[in-house]
Amino acid sequence: MSLAVARKPLRADAARNVDKIITAARQCFRQFGPEVPLQTIATTAGVGPATLFRNFADKEELVLAALNRQLRFTVDPVMDGALADIDAAAGLLRVLEALMAAASDDANLLCAVAGRRELLTGITGSLMESISVLLARGQGQGSLRTDISMTDMFRLLAMLIGVVDTMEPGSDAWRRPLALVEDAIRTVRPSRPLPVLVPVPAAPGIPTVQLRPGARPE
Numbered sequence: 423m424s425l426a427v428a429r430k431p432l433r434a435d436a437a438r439n440v441d442k443i444i445t446a447a448r449q450c451f452r453q454f455g456p457e458v459p460l461q462t463i464a465t466t467a468g469v470g471p472a473t474l475f476r477n478f479a480d481k482e483e484l485v486l487a488a489l490n491r492q493l494r495f496t497v498d499p500v501m502d503g504a505l506a507d508i509d510a511a512a513g514l515l516r517v518l519e520a521l522m523a524a525a526s527d528d529a530n531l532l533c534a535v536a537g538r539r540e541l542l543t544g545i546t547g548s549l550m551e552s553i554s555v556l557l558a559r560g561q562g563q564g565s566l567r568t569d570i571s572m573t574d575m576f577r578l579l580a581m582l583i584g585v586v587d588t589m590e591p592g593s594d595a596w597r598r599p600l601a602l603v604e605d606a607i608r609t610v611r612p613s614r615p616l617p618v619l620v621p622v623p624a625a626p627g628i629p630t631v632q633l634r635p636g637a638r639p640e
Contacts, residue, residue: 436477439467439469439473439477440477440487442467442468442469443463443464443467443469443473443474443477443478443484444484444487444488444491445467446463446464446466446467446468447463447467447484447485447487447488447531448488448492448528448531449466450462450463450466451485451488451528451530451531451534452527452528452530452591455530455533456530456531456533456534460474460475460481460484463484481534482534482535485531485534485535486535488528488531489528489531489532489535492524492527492528492531493521493524493546493549496520496523496524497517497520497521497524497549500516500517500519500520501517501520501549501552503516504516504517504552504556505552505555505556509563509565510556510557510559510560510562510563510565510566511556511560511563511565511566511607511608513556514553514556514557514560514566515600515604517549517552517553517556518579518582518600518603519597519600521549521579521582521583522582522583522585522586522596522597522600523594523596525583525586525596526586526589526591526592526593526594526596527591527592529586529587529591529592530591532583532586533587550572550575550576553572553575553579554572554575557570557572557575564609565608565609565610566607566608566609567607567608567609570607575607578603578606578607581599581603582596582599582600582603585599588622588623589620589622589623590623593620594617594620595620597617598616598617598618598619598620601614601616601617602616
């Protein structure tokens with residue numbers, strides 16, 4: 423998966439500092455939210471602000487590096503397995519599951535670059551290329567609809583990632599929307615119940631509304 427920011431090879435001590443900063447960034451974003459100050463991240467990492475800014479020009483660059491590392495560690499191995507799997511559709515769904523799990527775990531990191539599609543494209547480019555391979559294979563195997571394009575897949579993926587904004591960080595509420603997407607892209611709808619419905623968290627002071635099947639919001 424392509425790096426968001428090209429980097430020169432680092433000395434061992436500098437590489438350790440980068441690793442500590444990225445690890446601290448993920449921890450701080452989870453704990454304090456997307457507005458966490460860089461000073462807090464530097465303190466948590468045990469480095470000075472100068473060391474942080476020597477490696478990352480701003481918060482945006484740090485966020486992209488942290489997201490890139492999360493994808494590389496959690497999604498790339500799943501993609502490798504999917505590309506080696508005979509069943510392309512099953513492999514594609516495993517990749518989407520891994521991607522949504524990563525998005526849920528680091529929801530606050532995603533929030534920090536919300537709306538910056540060009541930035542996220544920089545770290546998902548090779549991922550989309552591999553998804554294109556799986557889509558074409560699945561269509562050739564007859565398990566995925568032949569009228570679906572990569573533009574459709576890009577938009578479906580964007581819709582799925584948007585689900586993260588409607589759930590608690592770390593929740594697996596994304597499983598139900600993902601199952602609905604699977605129903606839409608397979609040639610034969612899977613014979614299994616949908617995952618459990620998780621209500622949208624209520625805003626402070628506003629009770630959660632759970633609609634009955636078939637009911638319409640007033």
